[in-house]
Amino acid sequence: MKKIQVVIDRRTDEAKDIVSLALRRPDGENLPAFSPGAHIDLFLPNAMTRQYSLIGDCSETDRYEIAVSKAANSRGGSLCVHLALNEGNALEISEPRNNFPLQPGHDSFLFIAGGIGITPILSMIRHCERRGWSWRLLYLARSRAHAAFHDELCAFGADRVRFHFDDEAGCLFNFAHASFIVEPGVPIYCCGPAPVMKAVEDFASNHPDNPAFFEWFSPPVESGAGGVATGFDVKLQRSGQVLHVPEDRTILDVLEEHGYALPCSCREGMCRTCETGVIDGVPDHRDYVLSGGERAAGRTMMICVSRAKSPMLVIDV
Incomplete structure (x- = not known):
């Protein structure tokens, strides 16, 4: 790197x-x-x-x-x-990497930020402003004092920026409330703590006309996606070496134990640093960054968390 x-x-x-x-x-x-x-x-x-x-x-x-x-x-x-x-x-x-890009084909957006989740959203808002695109923001925070960039966002006007402060409202934001309206076809971009992300996921699942995109800062509390872990073999394409990955170790763990120094950072499937090509076999994706299309193609995986559905994986190492 x-x-x-x-x-x-x-x-x-x-x-x-x-x-x-x-x-x-x-x-x-x-x-x-x-x-x-x-x-x-x-x-x-x-x-x-x-x-x-x-x-x-x-x-x-x-x-x-x-x-x-x-x-x-x-x-x-x-x-x-x-x-x-x-x-x-x-x-x-x-150098910058982007796991949460604005998707092409839209010029109107709904942004939802929870707490420090405003950070990637703020860059998107500034980009939309420069392009003249339509956008609205729902910004959720524990209190007014915890809302970063509050004054800058207020300047955009209440018609575009809606704040919800838990301490002032006396409750968390209710995405099922009639006041929360999203026009059909408008994509949703959400970043924030796991409860916010889960609530927006639930909303999006009931509103298929509104594609939703997420940036996770940490794995969901109920993570461990993929079910029970089992052991499998991994073959390294460049050397032909075959290593066994036991049920309680990751591919990255095993490679490091055998002297391979590979790029990695979060070790939670969040950052894409350890992304590795898959030559053969079926990955069991347990990350939070690959798109649905990338998962279906099965040509790349995050070796810090993902495993195998096939007895052996051949990876580009």
Whole structure:
């Protein structure tokens, strides 16, 4: 994975427990182009790697902007960003990747963001504004104090931006309420915590005229997709070596145990870093990034979580 050297040019408190960082090259040169919904890997000083969505207008590549919420149960990533990163610090990042792109064929959109899920959505909104496309946003947050970019979004007007604050409403948002209306044919783009994502999935399943696209920040609580794990063999196309993957290990685990250093990051099927080509066999997809068409084709898989439906997989390693 190619790494890019950047410096933190600006750090801003955007809301309660949310900071944004503006990243620039030390030499001032432009960064690689990106599309709305893209994210980068941030290689943190505590040796952790975390993925953060780019929130800026994709027409502006003199800097990348990200926003990070300090998770209550942080495993060290967001805590490091909040406590250890300051203006002037040097960092390494990856080139942008996009698992959550705006699909072609639409010029009207409904965006739903829960909490820090506003980050990829904000880039999409800025892109739509530049293109003159129609959009509406439903922004859900625990409280007004936790709503990042609140003032910027308010400026778009109540006809386009609807806020729901749990503490003020006294309840979570009800997607079955008559006030929640989506015009037929308008696609839904959603990012947020698992309960929001599940509620929108349920809504979309009952409204097939509204295609829905999701960016998961963490696997659903009821994940473990794919059923009971069983062992299988994996053949490495380039060397011909055959390795057994037991029921309690992943393909990535086994490859690493045998000395293979492969790109990986989240180890949860969320980031696409470990994507590997499938030469033969039937993958048991357990990721959250492949499209339905990619899953059906079976020519690629995330080896950090996905397994095999066939006794053997031949992979491009």
